[in-house]
Amino acid sequence: MSAPSNENLTEATGVPMWDPEVDDVLVCRQVRQETHDVKTFVFSAREPRDFRFYPGQHMTFELPVDGMVTRSYTISASAARPYRIEITVKRVPGGPGSNWLHDNMLPGKEINVIGPSGDFTTDANAEEKLLFISAGSGITPMMSMTRTACDLSEPYDLHFIHAARSPSDIIFHKELELLASQNPTLRLAFTCDTTSAHHSWSGYIGRLNIQMLAMMSSDYKERKIFCCGPARFMEGVRAMLQDVGFNMDQYFEESFDFGAETAGTIEEPSSAPEISGDTYRVSFPKTGHVVVVSPGMTILSAAKEAGLLPMSSCQRGICGTCKSKLLSGEVDMQHGGGIRKREIDQGKILICCSTPLSDVEVEL
Numbered sequence: 001m002s003a004p005s006n007e008n009l010t011e012a013t014g015v016p017m018w019d020p021e022v023d024d025v026l027v028c029r030q031v032r033q034e035t036h037d038v039k040t041f042v043f044s045a046r047e048p049r050d051f052r053f054y055p056g057q058h059m060t061f062e063l064p065v066d067g068m069v070t071r072s073y074t075i076s077a078s079a080a081r082p083y084r085i086e087i088t089v090k091r092v093p094g095g096p097g098s099n100w101l102h103d104n105m106l107p108g109k110e111i112n113v114i115g116p117s118g119d120f121t122t123d124a125n126a127e128e129k130l131l132f133i134s135a136g137s138g139i140t141p142m143m144s145m146t147r148t149a150c151d152l153s154e155p156y157d158l159h160f161i162h163a164a165r166s167p168s169d170i171i172f173h174k175e176l177e178l179l180a181s182q183n184p185t186l187r188l189a190f191t192c193d194t195t196s197a198h199h200s201w202s203g204y205i206g207r208l209n210i211q212m213l214a215m216m217s218s219d220y221k222e223r224k225i226f227c228c229g230p231a232r233f234m235e236g237v238r239a240m241l242q243d244v245g246f247n248m249d250q251y252f253e254e255s256f257d258f259g260a261e262t263a264g265t266i267e268e269p270s271s272a273p274e275i276s277g278d279t280y281r282v283s284f285p286k287t288g289h290v291v292v293v294s295p296g297m298t299i300l301s302a303a304k305e306a307g308l309l310p311m312s313s314c315q316r317g318i319c320g321t322c323k324s325k326l327l328s329g330e331v332d333m334q335h336g337g338g339i340r341k342r343e344i345d346q347g348k349i350l351i352c353c354s355t356p357l358s359d360v361e362v363e364l
């Protein structure tokens with residue numbers, strides 16, 4: 001499954017492409033309440049833009065909370081409808097980013113974004129059988145992939161399993177039922193932790209286990225599996241598949257959980273250690289800390305070793321939280337889309353995914 005050929009589309013429609021290096025402002029056009037704690041936000045560019053994204057990719061939003069926090073959200077919309085971006089956000093109790101969006105993002109508001117980026121997408125061909133397993137807000141990449149496949153009338157043999165707390169917590173429930181009724185090769189199964197007397201429920205009840213999985217998708221061992229949900233849910237799915245000898249080369253997952261870290265106490269600088277052999281010197285001039293590191297160690301790890309605790313979150317070069325200025329030296333940065341090319345040109349790096357290639361000085 002790949003994004004439609006946008007070049008031809010642009011030629012046909014005259015709508016310019018969204019260029020992540022130049023374009024970075026989205027305008028909110030619509031807000032939809034999906035469940036009691038989940039909203040979908042619909043955005044487009046100020047002027048019409050043709051967004052090029054693969055189903056399953058995300059955008060990183062710069063949210064004006066306590067200065068600024070960055071949070072990534074998967075595009076839940078179909079990649080075959082390229083003129084808008086939709087994200088579907090679950091309100092996390094006490095979470096600064098999701099609550100800001102729920103309480104402040106209204107039609108007409110503008111927001112800065114980075115992306116689209118990410119490699120959680122299926123390049124499956126029509127002969128392959130797919131199995132999507134999601135829980136909670138982890139449904140969003142699966143929804144984009146499913147919507148795209150249905151929009152493009154691609155005849156995938158797709159089983160879609162979703163786990164939720166209760167029937168009323170199932171995001172996109174009605175739309176998925178509709179898509180399944182129109183697409184015979186899409187088969188759905190839901191399981192809920194609990195049900196209530198107010199809601200008639202004919203789906204599964206309880207935590208997903210291997211017996212349940214086999215009933216929901218009897219040929220799951222022959223399928224390519226895509227999984228997304230809370231860290232413990234995915235750990236459980238992985239362990240259960242490994243236990244039954246599933247070929248894990250056919251298992252792909254996306255994590256929304258980073259285990260957020262925040263700025264903390266800075267310890268007193270220690271004197272610069274001796275430099276030897278295959279090592280580089282990582283200096284933080286603002287605080288006077290210097291660390292000697294082996295090749296392959298990230299600048300973030302070096303900062304932590306120095307007793308510093310810079311803001312960081314994803315550790316994968318996605319979220320942009322640890323963006324810092326490289327004052328001198330060279331690094332190898334293997335980022336996942338959390339930084340723009342023009343920021344790199346200005347000497348910015350993401351320290352979580354940058355390893356020194358020489359002695360370096362970094363401003364934290």
Ligand SMILES: Cc1cc2nc3c(=O)[nH]c(=O)nc-3n(C[C@H](O)[C@H](O)[C@H](O)COP(=O)(O)OP(=O)(O)OC[C@H]3O[C@@H](n4cnc5c(N)ncnc54)[C@H](O)[C@@H]3O)c2cc1C
Nearest residue numbers: 071072073074088089090092094095096097098137140256
């Ligand atoms: C690639 C990717 C795609 C994603 N897609 C989606 C999606 O489609 N939909 C979706 O809903 N989410 C998605 N997420 C998750 C999303 O990015 C946010 O992590 C989520 O919305 C929670 O952010 P938050 O700021 O509200 O809470 P967080 O900052 O994650 O906070 C969570 C918890 O940590 C606590 N906390 C936060 N900051 C502090 C602090 N400074 N001190 C003490 N405690 C603190 C909060 O109280 C809260 O309980 C995605 C994440 C990734 C990486």
